[in-house]
Amino acid sequence: MLRLSCAAVTTKRAPLASDDASLRERLLAWFDQRKRQLPWRDTNDVYRIWISEVMLQQTRVETVLPYYQRFVERFPTVQALAAASSDEVLSNWSGLGYYRRARNLQLAAQEVVKSHAGTFPNTVKGLEALPGIGEYTARAVASIGYGVHVAVVDGNVARVVSRWKALEEPIDKASTKKTLASLATLLCDPRRPGDSNQAMMELGATVCTPSSPKCDQCPLRTECAANATERMTDFPKVESATKVRAQPMAALVVTKADQVLLMRRPNTGLFAGLWEPPMGEGELPELASRLKAAGIALKAIEPHERTIKHVLSHRVLTVTVATATAVTRVEKPVAPYEAARWFDAETMQEVGISRLAQLVLAQCSALKREQKPKARRPSSKAK
Numbered sequence: 001m002l003r004l005s006c007a008a009v010t011t012k013r014a015p016l017a018s019d020d021a022s023l024r025e026r027l028l029a030w031f032d033q034r035k036r037q038l039p040w041r042d043t044n045d046v047y048r049i050w051i052s053e054v055m056l057q058q059t060r061v062e063t064v065l066p067y068y069q070r071f072v073e074r075f076p077t078v079q080a081l082a083a084a085s086s087d088e089v090l091s092n093w094s095g096l097g098y099y100r101r102a103r104n105l106q107l108a109a110q111e112v113v114k115s116h117a118g119t120f121p122n123t124v125k126g127l128e129a130l131p132g133i134g135e136y137t138a139r140a141v142a143s144i145g146y147g148v149h150v151a152v153v154d155g156n157v158a159r160v161v162s163r164w165k166a167l168e169e170p171i172d173k174a175s176t177k178k179t180l181a182s183l184a185t186l187l188c189d190p191r192r193p194g195d196s197n198q199a200m201m202e203l204g205a206t207v208c209t210p211s212s213p214k215c216d217q218c219p220l221r222t223e224c225a226a227n228a229t230e231r232m233t234d235f236p237k238v239e240s241a242t243k244v245r246a247q248p249m250a251a252l253v254v255t256k257a258d259q260v261l262l263m264r265r266p267n268t269g270l271f272a273g274l275w276e277p278p279m280g281e282g283e284l285p286e287l288a289s290r291l292k293a294a295g296i297a298l299k300a301i302e303p304h305e306r307t308i309k310h311v312l313s314h315r316v317l318t319v320t321v322a323t324a325t326a327v328t329r330v331e332k333p334v335a336p337y338e339a340a341r342w343f344d345a346e347t348m349q350e351v352g353i354s355r356l357a358q359l360v361l362a363q364c365s366a367l368k369r370e371q372k373p374k375a376r377r378p379s380s381k382a383k
C-alpha cells in the first residue's frame, strides 16, 4: 500500500473522496475540452513526439513552437536527422540552449537508424538505452507514442500531485520522487496513458501554475487537499535551492572587413561544439594576450561599456565584450577551441551558435549602428 505523509486536513472543508477511475475520467474530459492545439499532438509519429519532448524540457511551449516547426521541416525523419552534419543540427537548435541535448538527439537518431532499422524501441527500457534519453523522456515517448501505461513526472506534474495530496515531503528528495510517480500512476488511465500524461502536464502549465493556480477551472479541485485548506502555494515543498555561482568572462569580437572570427568549442563541456567569438573566464587583457600568443595580432581594441548577463543553471556569466580588428586574416584556434574560421552574415547561419554568442554579436551590431550616424555628422569646423 502506498504510504504518504500528507497534510492533516483540519480546516474549512475536507476534499471529497472519489475513486481514482472517476478522477482519471474527469481529467481526460477536461483535457479533451481544454487542451491547446499543438503540432506534436496531431501526430502518431514517434520521431516527432520524441523531438517535441526533448525540446519541451525546461523550455516553454511558446518558445518551442517555431523551433519545432523549423526542425521537423528540415529533418522530417529520423533518417534525415541521422544523416545531417552536426553543425547543421546545432544551427537549427541555436537559441534553445542545452546544446548537449541537440548532440544527443543526433546520436540517438543514428543509433535508431543503425540498430533499430529506423523504428524507435517501443518500451521504456529500450528507449532509455538510446543516447541522451532519460527516464522522463522514455516514459513520455512510450506512453504518448506507443500507448504504454507508464506515468510521467515533470516539474508541472510534480506541482499538481504535491498540491492534490498536500505532500509535506520536499519533491526533490529521492524518496518523494517515488511517491510522486506512484501517485501520478493513479491518475494515468491505462486506456489512454499518453493523453493522461499530457493532461497532467497541461494542467500544471495552464491551471495549477506556480504562483496563482486557477482552482475554479481544475478537474481535481474537489479532491485537492491543498485547495481544501487554501494552502495551494505552500506546495510543492523543496529541500534545497541550487547554489548559483557568479562568473566574470571576457569576449573579443574580432573583425576584418565584413567578416568576424569565430571559434568552435570542443565536443564536451559548456556550449559543446558551438561556434562563438573567442571568450573565456577572466579579464579582457588576458584574452587579448592569448590571441596574440597564437599569432592573431589585433588593433583598435574597444571595450564596450555594457556587460552581458547570461544565466545558466548553476552560473551567472557576466561578460565584458570588446571589438577589435585583426591585422591579418589568421584562422588559428586558441585553447580550448578546436577550430577557427572567418564568417560573414550568411555563412554564420549554417553553424550552431550559442545564445550567449548571439547576444555578444547583437551587442556589437547595435553599437555599430549607434556609432554610424555620429561618424557621418559634419564637424563644427566644417560648418
Ligand code: SF4
Pocket: 160, 163, 164, 207, 208, 209, 213, 214, 215, 218, 219, 220, 221, 222, 224, 225, 226, 227, 232
Ligand atoms: S485545485 Fe488548485 S491547487 Fe489543487 S490541483 Fe487544482 S489547480 Fe492545483
